[in-house]
Amino acid sequence: MLVVEGLTVRYGPIVAVRAASIRIAAGEMVALIGPNGAGKTSLIGGVMGLVGATGRVAFDGRDVARLSTEDRVRLGMTVTPEGRRVFAGLTVGENLRLGAAIRADRRGVADDTERYLTMFPVLKERLGQLAGTLSGGEQQMLAIARSLMSRPRLLILDEPSLGLAPRIVARIFAHVAELKATGLTLLVVEQNIMQALAVADRAYMIASGEIRHEGPAAALRADPHLVDMYIGG
Amino acid sequence: MDYLVQQIVNALAFGAEYALLALGLALVFSIMGLVNFAHGEIIAIAGYAVFFAVGLGLGSPIAAVLVAVAMGPIVAVAFERVAFRPVRNAPPTTGLLTAFGVSIVVQNLLTLFVSPRPRAVSVFGPLNQTVFVGPYAISSLQVIELAVTLVAIAGLVVFLNRSLLGLAIRAAARDFATVRLMGIRANRVIATAFALSGLLAGIVTVFMLARRGSVEPDFGAAPVIKAFVACVLGGFGSLAGAAVGGLMLGILDVAILVALPQKYGGLRDAITFLIVGGVLVWRPQGLLGRTVELGDKEI
Numbered sequence: 001m002l003v004v005e006g007l008t009v010r011y012g013p014i015v016a017v018r019a020a021s022i023r024i025a026a027g028e029m030v031a032l033i034g035p036n037g038a039g040k041t042s043l044i045g046g047v048m049g050l051v052g053a054t055g056r057v058a059f060d061g062r063d064v065a066r067l068s069t070e071d072r073v074r075l076g077m078t079v080t081p082e083g084r085r086v087f088a089g090l091t092v093g094e095n096l097r098l099g100a101a102i103r104a105d106r107r108g109v110a111d112d113t114e115r116y117l118t119m120f121p122v123l124k125e126r127l128g129q130l131a132g133t134l135s136g137g138e139q140q141m142l143a144i145a146r147s148l149m150s151r152p153r154l155l156i157l158d159e160p161s162l163g164l165a166p167r168i169v170a171r172i173f174a175h176v177a178e179l180k181a182t183g184l185t186l187l188v189v190e191q192n193i194m195q196a197l198a199v200a201d202r203a204y205m206i207a208s209g210e211i212r213h214e215g216p217a218a219a220l221r222a223d224p225h226l227v228d229m230y231i232g233g
Numbered sequence: 234m235d236y237l238v239q240q241i242v243n244a245l246a247f248g249a250e251y252a253l254l255a256l257g258l259a260l261v262f263s264i265m266g267l268v269n270f271a272h273g274e275i276i277a278i279a280g281y282a283v284f285f286a287v288g289l290g291l292g293s294p295i296a297a298v299l300v301a302v303a304m305g306p307i308v309a310v311a312f313e314r315v316a317f318r319p320v321r322n323a324p325p326t327t328g329l330l331t332a333f334g335v336s337i338v339v340q341n342l343l344t345l346f347v348s349p350r351p352r353a354v355s356v357f358g359p360l361n362q363t364v365f366v367g368p369y370a371i372s373s374l375q376v377i378e379l380a381v382t383l384v385a386i387a388g389l390v391v392f393l394n395r396s397l398l399g400l401a402i403r404a405a406a407r408d409f410a411t412v413r414l415m416g417i418r419a420n421r422v423i424a425t426a427f428a429l430s431g432l433l434a435g436i437v438t439v440f441m442l443a444r445r446g447s448v449e450p451d452f453g454a455a456p457v458i459k460a461f462v463a464c465v466l467g468g469f470g471s472l473a474g475a476a477v478g479g480l481m482l483g484i485l486d487v488a489i490l491v492a493l494p495q496k497y498g499g500l501r502d503a504i505t506f507l508i509v510g511g512v513l514v515w516r517p518q519g520l521l522g523r524t525v526e527l528g529d530k531e532i
Contacts, residue, residue: 050410050413050414068413069413069414070417070418070419073413073414073415073416074416079414081411081414085408085411085414087403087404087408087412088407089403089404089406089407090400090403090404094400097397097400098400098401098412098415098417099415101397101401101415101416101417102415102416102417150416
């Protein structure tokens with residue numbers, strides 16, 4: 001579904017991502033793991049067109065490397081950004097409405113709103129509340145629900161566990177597993193390596209801007225030394 | 234008593250006009266970080282459009298109102314497309330210089346191709362009559378200004394709270410990158426903000442023409458400075474702040490004029506700005522401004 005080949009992201013003289021290649025098949029959940037500053041978010045930025053990048057990015061066989069971020073989202077790729085980035089001055093309901101901005105099917109949007117409010121009951125309770133007043137975990141759930149409202153075919157979660165208590169992280173990952181079970185294709189970027197490997201099918205390990213290793217999540221989970229070896233955990 | 238009521242209405246009318254102008258600046262600033270000093274030239278061009286429309290035989294005030302109100306958004310969107318879009322990702326000072334450039338170029342073109350001297354536009358004369366509300370003689374124009382401003386602000390509030398693009402504008406004021414992640418095109422959000430800002434400018438054009446009865450190349454220059462001050466007073470980037478700042482500035486202007494002896498009338502602006510300066514010492518972020526929070530990482 002997603003094919004990235006030789007993606008390089010530069011900020012001036014600094015190379016944040018060097019010739020990274022990843023592949024995600026439809027229905028697969030892939031983890032992108034690596035330490036802080038490894039270039040994970042830059043790689044996602046390149047995939048989504050948020051930062052300037054060279055290399056090939058194909059979605060569903062279509063070359064999207066020249067498309068704007070907006071157009072990539074319209075094709076069915078979406079990202080729940082690092083740090084959640086909910087619209088703090090807008091209500092929970094308004095956030096969800098903006099998430100569905102690219103859709104014209106009012107009926108379907110209403111159904112999906114209901115569906116995700118059922119999936120995240122805490123959001124239903126706080127529908128009219130300003131998103132900025134939610135707790136970190138609630139904001140993360142809102143950010144994920146908002147991404148889902150665009151009815152993506154590929155959902156990229158950038159550090160969904162960042163700054164959250166372990167109990168909340170577990171709940172977020174339970175939701176991720178639930179989404180995976182619906183057949184949604186997922187790319188999860190995480191520093192919380194074991195948590196991500198527990199749900200993912202495959203994983204890419206990135207360090208210093210380079211993909212160091214790729215393999216089944218189960219194998220990496222079984223042998224944590226492998227992780228240490230590749231990315232110096 | 235009569236004088237007092239007149240001056241109160243006068244103050245509110247000036248405040249309303251400043252509020253509309255300040256809202257126009259704040260709308261664009263809130264999402265782009267651009268202080269559009271060419272906002273005054275939107276008013277000037279709309280004013281000349283009315284002048285030419287009347288010349289071509291569109292003599293009715295209603296037609297002239299439509300011309301002004303339609304020209305505002307058209308000119309504003311054209312400025313964005315031609316001048317501001319190419320420098321959108323440049324540093325803020327580039328945008329500011331671009332705005333000054335547009336302002337100067339438009340004023341010079343109007344001077345060169347129309348005339349440096351004021352052109353009479355009397356079509357809105359009928360709006361400005363003395364009416365009696367109970368025992369008080371007041372200007373009908375000022376009452377209209379107040380009413381129209383209230384309707385315009387209410388309309389703006391409804392738009393920003395109910396429509397998808399309105400929500401996108403509010404969201405973009407804090408985090409444009411994430412709005413784009415929703416698949417909402419940046420160009421559309423920005424063009425809408427400019428169009429709204431131009432619409433408000435078009436409304437102000439009608440009021441200014443009705444009061445002055447003429448248009449000249451620097452027609453919009455002084456009001457925009459006032460609007461800028463109103464924004465600073467209210468808190469730059471805050472829409473409510475712009476409205477409140479505009480109203481306060483209008484009231485301040487008129488109150489000082491009333492309080493000062495006739496021969497010191499020229500000190501009005503100096504005293505106004507002194508008071509605004511004082512307010513900013515007390516509240517540097519403006520009356521309703523908030524200190525900007527930045528996310529931990531920009532993408």
